[in-house]
Amino acid sequence: MNTTDAPNRIRALREERSWTQRDVADQIGPAVTEAHVGRWERGEVPPSLRYRRELARVFGVAVADLGITAGPALLPRQRSSAEDFMPDVEQDPRVRDSQDQWKATRTLLNQNRHRLSQVAADLYPEHRLGDTGLIAGPGWIPDAPVDLADITVTKVPGAPEPALDGTEREAARSLPDLTLSRSYDRYTRAVRDLAPPRLFEDRLSWRMLGVDWSPSAGAMSFGETTYFSAVDVFEPTAHELAYVALDADGQPSAHPHMRDLPYRRLIGNPFVCARRPVMPAISTLTIRRDGDSAEFLMHRRDPRAVAAAGGMLQVIPSGIFQPSSILPAARALDFDLWRNIQREFSEELLGMPECDGHGRPVDYASGPFAQLDEARADGRLSVHCLGVALDALTLVGEILTVLVVDADVFDSLAADFVDRNDEGQVVAERYAFTQDGVRGLLDSGKVAPAGAGCLELAWRWRDVLLP
Incomplete structure (x- = not known):
């Protein structure tokens, strides 16, 4: 075929790279065969919007450079340089289609996080933590629960900036069009404009750099990041x-390989935390101990309020490891795993105002903070770390902990428990910490990976936690 008479430039772009049609199909994904590529090249069937973007990504060109002119809807609209700085009175249908597809994918993502976490964990089979949807690096799970008092946390001043920030070319598949001439440059900006949850603000956070366990103690190191950066x-x-x-x-249509996931492949070894901003959350299973019996709480996260794990059950309290305020005094005081757990406990269970990052340092000597400290000091409350893992779907860090509280302390605090908080509903039912109670939840497919990891490990070490 004379390429000057070709219906598009797909074949020319392929041959410039000495690729076969099969090479192109493999780089797009398992849903595309060399026969599809052949039909696109011959102009028999124009590729859909999705696959035009995929072809552009594979060839490293703009969609317009594919030269696809199958119908007036595909002709590029001419824009002046001034128009790029002015809002469109009427959004171009191609931009709207791109954004609608992005929103549809994000909706399916949020509806299927448990299922997708299992698919993602299959990409790292040697690191799976059971069927929780978590993966753990070598040595990230200690041989037994470690008291938080025996864990040293260290700030690394001037830690090098991560190599990845979400603007890489390989992330383009996850970013919708902003205008005809450019896509969104960051995922958070797309969320802000197209699908904003009720709670979505940037906050100073700590990023995990390393974790190490000795036989009876542990060490974790952190740098700084922001919520949006992660x-x-x-x-x-x-x-x-x-x-x-x-x-x-929302049904699985393919079992992807790393070759189908260019951004995940770019991340590489997920346990090399310095390569990207790994913002850890501290997830805590709260167990009420009453003699020989025990029960625990769960939290149903509201998908309208939170950016991740909406609609799923989670252990409570659970929150990002971050200071309560940007003030230096607060940052120094709050760089402590236990203080973070206490703040989340007070916010999620007692309805205390959430620290928004700009207020005065928290007074840990008063109110429920003092009550929790006192109970911990006299042995009526214990708090242990069960290990550190990554959510296989997002590769977010998860510090897995368990809080065991004697019935008298728990009941005194529970008198002020709220039914709802800013992130969702506190489940009124208390679950029995028994094999049936734990297994029933884990088998339900409704528990977020971090919560599932806490339950899995806490049950494994129940005799240590509940002597």
């Missing part, structure tokens, strides 16, 4: 997998 990496990682693995009904 979201710009971990949500595109999840979005990419949903885009590849789910059909329009």
Whole structure:
């Protein structure tokens, strides 16, 4: 075929790279065969919007450079340089289609996080933590629960900036069009404009750099990051997998390989934390101990309020490891795993105002903070770390902990428990900490990976935690 008479430039772009049609199909994904590529090249069937973007990504060109002119809807609209700085009075249908597809994929992502976490964990089979949807690096799970008092946390001043920030070319599949001339440059900006949850603000956070366990103690090191910096990496990682693995009904349509996931492949070894901003959450299973019996609480996260794990059950309290305020005094005081757990306990269970990052340092000598400290000091409360893992879907860090509280302390605090908080509903039912109670929840497919990891490990070490 004379390429000057070709219906598009797909074949020319392929031959410039000495690729076969099969080479192109393999780089797009398992849903595309060399026969599809052949039909596109011959102009028999124009590729859909999705696959035009995929072809552009594979060839490293703009969609317009594919030269696809199958119908007036595909002709590029001419824009002046001034128009790029002015809002469109009427959004171009191609931009709207791109954004609608992005929103549809994000909806399916949020509806299928448990299922997708299992698919993602299969990509790291030697590191799976059971069927929780978590993966753990070598040595990240200690041989037994470690008291938080025996864990040293260290700040690394001037830690090098992560290599990845979510603006890489490989993340383009997860970013919708902003205008005809450019896509969104960051995932958080797309969320802000197209699908904003009720709670979505940037906050100073700590990023995990390393974890190490000795026989009876542990050490964790951290640098600094922001919430949005982490979201710009971990949500595109999840979005990419949903885009590849789910059909329009949210059902698995493919079992992806790393070759189908360019951004995840770019991340590489997920346990090399310095390469990307790994913002850890501290998830805590709260157990009420009454003699020989024990029960625990769960939290149903509201998908309208939170950016991740909406609609799923989670252990409570659970929150990002971050200071309560940007003030230096607060940052120094709050760099403590136990203080973070206490703040989340007070916010999620007692309805105390959430620290928004700009207030005065927290007074830990008063109220429920003092009550929790006193109970911990006299042995009526214990708090242990069960290990550190990553959510396989997002590769977010998870510090897994368990809080065991004697019935008298628990009941005194529970008198002020709320039914709802800013992130969702505190489940009124208390679950029996028994094999049936734990297994029933784990088998339900409704528990977020971090919560499932806490339950799995706490049950494994129940005789240590509940002597």
